[in-house]
Amino acid sequence: MTSNTAEVAIHDLQRHIGAVRALDGVSLEIPTGETLAVLGPSGCGKSTLLRLLAGLDTPTGGEIHIAGQKVNGNGLEVPPERRPVNMVFQDFALWPHMNVKQILQYGMKYRGIARGRRDQRVTELLELVDLGGMEKRYPRELSGGQQQRVAIARALATEPRVLLFDEPLSNLDSQLRQQMRDDLARLLRELGTTALYVTHDLQEALALGQRVVVMQAGRIAQIDETRELFRKPATPWVAELVGYANTLDGRILRREDDWALVQAGQQTLWALCRDHELADGDATQIMFQPRGCRLSQQAPQESNLNTLPVQVEQQVFEGHGWRINCRHGQRLLQVHDALPHDAGAGMALAFEKAATHAYRRSEEAVPVETTETAARIA
Numbered sequence: 001m002t003s004n005t006a007e008v009a010i011h012d013l014q015r016h017i018g019a020v021r022a023l024d025g026v027s028l029e030i031p032t033g034e035t036l037a038v039l040g041p042s043g044c045g046k047s048t049l050l051r052l053l054a055g056l057d058t059p060t061g062g063e064i065h066i067a068g069q070k071v072n073g074n075g076l077e078v079p080p081e082r083r084p085v086n087m088v089f090q091d092f093a094l095w096p097h098m099n100v101k102q103i104l105q106y107g108m109k110y111r112g113i114a115r116g117r118r119d120q121r122v123t124e125l126l127e128l129v130d131l132g133g134m135e136k137r138y139p140r141e142l143s144g145g146q147q148q149r150v151a152i153a154r155a156l157a158t159e160p161r162v163l164l165f166d167e168p169l170s171n172l173d174s175q176l177r178q179q180m181r182d183d184l185a186r187l188l189r190e191l192g193t194t195a196l197y198v199t200h201d202l203q204e205a206l207a208l209g210q211r212v213v214v215m216q217a218g219r220i221a222q223i224d225e226t227r228e229l230f231r232k233p234a235t236p237w238v239a240e241l242v243g244y245a246n247t248l249d250g251r252i253l254r255r256e257d258d259w260a261l262v263q264a265g266q267q268t269l270w271a272l273c274r275d276h277e278l279a280d281g282d283a284t285q286i287m288f289q290p291r292g293c294r295l296s297q298q299a300p301q302e303s304n305l306n307t308l309p310v311q312v313e314q315q316v317f318e319g320h321g322w323r324i325n326c327r328h329g330q331r332l333l334q335v336h337d338a339l340p341h342d343a344g345a346g347m348a349l350a351f352e353k354a355a356t357h358a359y360r361r362s363e364e365a366v367p368v369e370t371t372e373t374a375a376r377i378a
């Protein structure tokens with residue numbers, strides 16, 4: 001089913017190459033004007049998704065609709081130049097022997113933009129990306145940020161309905177990358193063009209995307225608004241990706257709506273649990289972030305907090321604060337704190353119940369201590 005306002009609609013898209021499932025049943029919609037960031041590690045299928053949309057590769061199953069037009073399926077395969085999309089590449093791919101005007105006009109004739117309109121279109125595009133008057137410059141006479149904007153203007157020159165970005169900032173050093181990321185985010189909001197932005201960088205996905213689709217091994221692990229990704233990671237894998245570095249194993253003692261009371265070693269902890277099939281006695285894995293953890297001499301009594309006894313093992317200065325490694329039984333837990341704490345000190349670690357998440361854990365991974373605890377509970 002395709003909704004009326006979706007500029008891109010993908011249904012059960014597959015790309016199998018021999019035994020490799022580069023894409024394995026991906027369905028999503030991008031509403032008009034939205035930038036959707038595609039986030040995931042190397043090999044998860046990000047580039048494959050982009051190439052299939054652009055028509056540079058052919059799916060082995062499923063359908064793609066762009067701007068209401070079906071571009072593949074049942075023997076149909078609309079060629080790249082007839083799809084209303086355009087791509088911005090990693091290295092910007094600006095031809096060094098052409099000036100900005102020639103670069104912008106290059107694709108226009110192939111996409112049927114009338115000769116008489118091309119000069120005016122160049123002026124409009126350069127105004128749009130804040131490069132007015134730079135028609136005669138060559139790429140070597142432009143800064144990295146200006147080159148990026150020329151690359152975007154060139155992609156827009158053929159009046160696409162959807163812009164596809166293939167890790168356009170990954171070759172830059174970190175300071176320039178941050179500045180260009182912010183500039184690009186602002187420009188995309190101003191343009192209001194529908195865009196798909198592929199990256200393996202979490203910060204980039206958050207800055208650029210209104211929503212993020214997290215991909216894992218050719219499938220969608222989660223698709224959500226950026227804040228929801230942090231508030232409600234759908235799986236342990238997504239949780240780890242967005243910074244839930246702390247994990248404890250346990251068993252469900254009791255379920256209450258979206259909550260689970262978990263026995264983890266000697267401790268009982270509350271966690272949010274959206275898996276309603278996870279029942280009393282089931283093995284679980286709870287996760288929480290180092291940020292938001294608090295260390296103190298005495299366990300705080302606030303009812304919204306979980307607490308654990310820990311021993312400080314190591315502290316690492318990270319510029320904006322300290323990362324403190326604490327031991328709790330077999331587990332090493334991380335805490336971010338503004339202040340260091342003495343190694344060897346026994347402390348109470350507190351973290352919000354509402355920022356703690358419980359997930360199903362496979363039985364094989366159950367450590368002896370929790371198996372015994374569960375037997376006692378039973």
Ligand SMILES: Nc1ncnc2c1ncn2[C@@H]1O[C@H](COP(=O)(O)OP(=O)(O)OP(=O)(O)O)[C@@H](O)[C@H]1O
Nearest residue numbers: 017020021022041042043044045046047048049200
């Ligand atoms: N032509 C091919 N033949 C065999 N396997 C392929 C081919 N193209 C891609 N793959 C495999 O498909 C999977 C997805 O590849 P893809 O390039 O889409 O990943 P990616 O997320 O873009 O990775 P990266 O971030 O490294 O570019 C990988 O396992 C890759 O090895």
